[in-house]
Each structure stands twice: as C-alpha cells, then as structure tokens.
Amino acid sequence: MSRAALLVLADGRFPAGGHAHSGGAEAAVKAGRITSAAGLEDFCRGRLHTAGLVAGALAAAAVLGVDPRQLDAAADARTPSPALRSAARRLGRQLLRAARAAWPSPELDALGVQFPKGAHQPVVLGVAARSAGLAPEDAAYCAAYESVSGPATATVRLLSLDPFDATGVLARLAPELDRVADRAVAAARRALDEGVDALPAASGPLLEVAAEWHAAWPVRLFAS
Amino acid sequence: MTTTGVRADARIVARADGRGGTALPVLDGEGPLALRRIRSSGAETRVMVVGAMSGPLGGDRFALTARVERGARLHVGSAAATLALPGQAHGEARYDVRLDVADDAELHWLPEQLISAHGSDLYVTTRAELAAGARLVLREEQVLGRAGEEPGRLTSRLTVRVAGRTVLDQELSYGPGAPGGWDGPAVLAGCRAVGQLVVVRPEFADHPAEARVLGECAALIPLAGPAVLVSAVAPDALQLRRLLDESLAGLTRTAP
Structure with a gap:
C-alpha cells in the first residue's frame, strides 16, 4: 500500500480527537514549569524519551503483529496514572472510529469488540498502521511525533507562544525523534520473540503525577 | 588496583515456623550485602542489610533475592543509604533485587535511599513477583547526588507482578x-529526590483505593491490579521521605 497513508495518519487534522489533549503541557504551564519556548523544548524532550518511546514501541509492536491484548496490558503497567490510562483509552476509541473509516480491516473490527471502552491509543495506532499497509517504523515515528506535537500545539494556545517558535522546537527535536523511533522499533522486534516485557518502560514521574493533579481541576482547557 | 568489580550475592528465605512466627532457614550475605537478623515483633521477622563495605562501585554486580513463603511475614530494611560511587573498574554497576511473595505471606521491603554520587553509573532492577494472595509494601527512593553534588548516571527499573x-x-x-x-x-524539573511506594493487598481487587493528589509533585494512584503506587518527586531526600511516610501511614489507617 501507499506510504502516503502515513501522512494521513500523522496529520494533525486526522479526526481522532488529539487536539483536545495537551500531553501534560497544561499542567506543566500552570505549575510554572513551562514559561517559554526553551521550557517547552525541555518538556517535549523529556516526554519524547519516556512516554514517546513507550508509545512508539507499542505501536511498532502492534504493526508487527504482537497480540493487542498483551500490548494493552503492557501499556497499563507502564501508565500508572489512572487519568492517563483513561485518556489513552478515550483517544484509542476515537482513533479506532476514524481508522475503521479510513482503512477498514477485520483486525480493527476485532479491536473494537475486544476493547469496548477503547484500547490504549498507541496500540490502536499500530493496528491502524498495519491495516493501512504501513511499516513498524512508520507507526513508531507517528507515535513518537505525536508525543511532542500535541504539547507544542497546546502550548501555543496556553502561553500564546509564537507558533513559529513552537515549530522550531519540533524541528530541533527531529534528530532525537529519529533515535527514539529506531529504539522503539528495535524493542518491538525483541518483543516479538521475548514477549512484551522486552518493551521499554521509560517513565517521567512528573508527567504521571501532574496528570492526576490536572484531572482534579474543576476547569481546564484540555482533557489531559 | 582492581580492574573487575565486586560480586556480591545475598539470599533470604522466610518461612512460617508453625508457632505463629517466621523463621529464616536461609540468610546468606556478605561484604556489601551483609545481612543481620534484628529484634522482631509479633509474627514478623526483621532483617537488616548492613553493608560491610561501600558500593556499588563501577563494575560491581550485586544481587539480592528474598523469598517469603506461605504464612511468613518478613520486614527488610537497611542500616544506611546505598551510595553508588565511581569505581576503578570501568563500566556500569548492576544491582538486581528479586522478591518472591507467596499466598498469605507478607513482605515489607523498606531500604534506605539510593544515592547516585557524581561519576557513578548504576543500573538497578527490582522485580517483585507476588501470588494472588500476597501482601507487599515496597519503598524505593533515588537521590541524585549528595548535598550540592551533581548526580551520576542512574537507571532504575521497577516491575511488580501479581x-x-x-x-x-x-x-x-x-x-x-x-x-x-x-x-x-516532564521528568524531574530540577528536583533531586524521587520515590515510589508500592502497596499490594488482595483486598484492593474488590475495594480499589481512590486516587489522591498529594500536591502538584506527588500522587497516590491505584494501579491496574490490586495495588497502589505513591509516586513522588521532591527537592530533597528529607521532604520525599516525609511524603512517603505520611502516605503509608494513611494507607495503614484505612487498611481493611
């Protein structure tokens, strides 16, 4: 199939609900931990090497055909925060709806049956990429990029940050994104032989803790 | 001058003694992982890791395993913080902890902090394997550098299976x-102390704990299983310990 499917899947306008989530940026802005483009870059770099790496590996493993149920359980174990787990399932459910319209497949249908409340978003992303005929590398890139593009876009709104500066942050992270995608795919291939324990479990403690803090606010701009 | 690091292995087996207490048929450890049985209360037996030498240093390989058999109750602490230091041997140091807890058994694993000194390079893994009816209280604290010191390289993987x-x-x-x-x-925001407190109880399966925010840098969170995690980031070791102690006290008060 066409590699251009990756552009459709990774497009910020793909109707999968991602725009409603800040990837932890809203909490970090409120706590005063992101105040500028430099702070955003630090935040995104940390998220890329933790949540981004894990998401990339989960997505790549799903493309390789690792059982989505095992991947979903692995995602649960790697996401202690219940707020983040429920956000990931909500995003997974929305992505599944869009992906089934874009690349209908029995595997996507089965995912909907297995996970009525939604599977973790990176797992759905991987199965969607597989249905679109994409490679594990493509899914890993897509997941890793989403781990930083979401916070960057959200911070433009939260801080009235110059969109050019936010885009500059993403461009500067590109070489690291290459390395994260490589590591994610290598780990996904190991998981195929050794099981999901071989997947990375990198975690950012403040991402997890701040997600709980954020979920308890009465009013917020973003869902997570 | 040594070019290869120290290897140290320690093993603890705790077994119900049939009189309502806990015996230690195996208590093996030496050098940096020397073990001592200390005064205990009730059914629980206490062991202290006394660490008769410093380390782990670069290139060292430490391994500690504890098995708590059905009906036994074991409490393990350490006499002092573990200080990861650079060594004359090159390469990273490893410290692997394996904990096995059987049905109707209980382990309190409450070592002092792990301090990552400047120039050190340590990879530590802690893997707890629990039966469905096992109970666990596990605390880990990582402190990045001694007072005013830049940290070394520290990677810590914590896996809990029930x-x-x-x-x-x-x-x-x-x-x-x-x-x-x-x-x-996204990770530390300049803080120098990070801690995890894991509490596993079979009762959490039917009555899960409620998530609780403990400020913007700490939270008590129910995991996807009969367990809770208190995850905390703090400016220093003292504030971190206070947070974790208060959380544990709160969980103990609400114990079913």
Missing part, C-alpha cells in the same frame, strides 16, 4: 548520559 500479571513496569533514568530531558519539566 498472579502472573504485570501491574507496574517503570524505568527511571537520570544523570549525565541519560536520555535527554531527564532534568526538565
């Missing part, structure tokens, strides 16, 4: 050479 299912798998990586952003707003 009845064959992984309920927590988390790897934290800090210091020079760690993946980027470790000191930034």
Whole structure:
C-alpha cells in the first residue's frame, strides 16, 4: 500500500480527537514549569524519551503483529496514572472510529469488540498502521511525533507562544525523534520473540503525577 | 588496583515456623550485602542489610533475592543509604533485587535511599513477583547526588507482578548520559529526590483505593491490579521521605 497513508495518519487534522489533549503541557504551564519556548523544548524532550518511546514501541509492536491484548496490558503497567490510562483509552476509541473509516480491516473490527471502552491509543495506532499497509517504523515515528506535537500545539494556545517558535522546537527535536523511533522499533522486534516485557518502560514521574493533579481541576482547557 | 568489580550475592528465605512466627532457614550475605537478623515483633521477622563495605562501585554486580513463603511475614530494611560511587573498574554497576511473595505471606521491603554520587553509573532492577494472595509494601527512593553534588548516571527499573500479571513496569533514568530531558519539566524539573511506594493487598481487587493528589509533585494512584503506587518527586531526600511516610501511614489507617 501507499506510504502516503502515513501522512494521513500523522496529520494533525486526522479526526481522532488529539487536539483536545495537551500531553501534560497544561499542567506543566500552570505549575510554572513551562514559561517559554526553551521550557517547552525541555518538556517535549523529556516526554519524547519516556512516554514517546513507550508509545512508539507499542505501536511498532502492534504493526508487527504482537497480540493487542498483551500490548494493552503492557501499556497499563507502564501508565500508572489512572487519568492517563483513561485518556489513552478515550483517544484509542476515537482513533479506532476514524481508522475503521479510513482503512477498514477485520483486525480493527476485532479491536473494537475486544476493547469496548477503547484500547490504549498507541496500540490502536499500530493496528491502524498495519491495516493501512504501513511499516513498524512508520507507526513508531507517528507515535513518537505525536508525543511532542500535541504539547507544542497546546502550548501555543496556553502561553500564546509564537507558533513559529513552537515549530522550531519540533524541528530541533527531529534528530532525537529519529533515535527514539529506531529504539522503539528495535524493542518491538525483541518483543516479538521475548514477549512484551522486552518493551521499554521509560517513565517521567512528573508527567504521571501532574496528570492526576490536572484531572482534579474543576476547569481546564484540555482533557489531559 | 582492581580492574573487575565486586560480586556480591545475598539470599533470604522466610518461612512460617508453625508457632505463629517466621523463621529464616536461609540468610546468606556478605561484604556489601551483609545481612543481620534484628529484634522482631509479633509474627514478623526483621532483617537488616548492613553493608560491610561501600558500593556499588563501577563494575560491581550485586544481587539480592528474598523469598517469603506461605504464612511468613518478613520486614527488610537497611542500616544506611546505598551510595553508588565511581569505581576503578570501568563500566556500569548492576544491582538486581528479586522478591518472591507467596499466598498469605507478607513482605515489607523498606531500604534506605539510593544515592547516585557524581561519576557513578548504576543500573538497578527490582522485580517483585507476588501470588494472588500476597501482601507487599515496597519503598524505593533515588537521590541524585549528595548535598550540592551533581548526580551520576542512574537507571532504575521497577516491575511488580501479581498472579502472573504485570501491574507496574517503570524505568527511571537520570544523570549525565541519560536520555535527554531527564532534568526538565516532564521528568524531574530540577528536583533531586524521587520515590515510589508500592502497596499490594488482595483486598484492593474488590475495594480499589481512590486516587489522591498529594500536591502538584506527588500522587497516590491505584494501579491496574490490586495495588497502589505513591509516586513522588521532591527537592530533597528529607521532604520525599516525609511524603512517603505520611502516605503509608494513611494507607495503614484505612487498611481493611
């Protein structure tokens, strides 16, 4: 199939609900931990090497055909925060709806049956990429990029940050994104032989803790 | 001058003694992982890791395993903080902890802090394997550098499995050479102490604990299984310990 499917899947306008989530940026802005483009870059770099790496590996493993149920359980174990787990399932459910319209497949249908409340978003992303005929590398890139593009876009709104500066942050992270995608795919291939324990479990403690803090606010701009 | 690091292995087996107490048929450890049985109360038997030498240093390989058999209750602490130091042997040091807890058994694993000194390079893994009816209280604290010191490289992976299912798998990586952003707003935001307190109880399966925010840098969170995690980031070791102690006291008060 066409590699251009990756552009459709990774497009910020793909109707999968991602725009409603800040990837932890809203909490970090409120706590005063992101105040500028430099702070955003630090935040995104940390998220890329933790949540981004894990998401990339989960997505790549799903493309390789690792059982989505095992991947979903692995995602649960790697996401202690219940707020983040429920956000990931909500995003997974929305992505599944869009992906089934874009690349209908029995595997996507089965995912909907297995996970009525939604599977973790990176797992759905991987199965969607597989249905679109994409490679594990493509899914890993897509997941890793989403781990930083979401916070960057959200911070433009939260801080009235110059969109050019936010885009500059993403461009500067590109070489690291290459390395994260490589590591994610290598780990996904190991998981195929050794099981999901071989997947990375990198975690950012403040991402997890701040997600709980954020979920308890009465009013917020973003869902997570 | 040594060019290869120290190897140290320690093993603890705790077994119900049939009189309502806990015996220690195996208590093996030496050098940096010397073990001592200390005064105990009630059914619980206490062991202290006394560590008769410093370390782990670069190139060292430490391994500690504890098995708590059905009906036994074991409490393990340490006499002092563990200080990861640079060594004359090159390469990273490893410290692997394996904990096995059977049905109707209980383990309190409450060592002092792990301090990552400047120039050190340590990879520590803690893997707890619990039966469905096992109970666990586990605390880990990582302190990045002694007072005013830049940290070394520290990676810590914590895996908790209950009845064959992984309920927590988390790897934290800090210091020079760690993946980027470790000191930034997604990971530590300049804080120097990080802690995890894991409590596993069979009762949580039917009555899960409620998530609780303990400020913007700490939270008590129910895991996907009969377990809770208190995850905390603090400016220093003292404030971190206070947070974890208060959380544990709160969980103990509400114990079913």
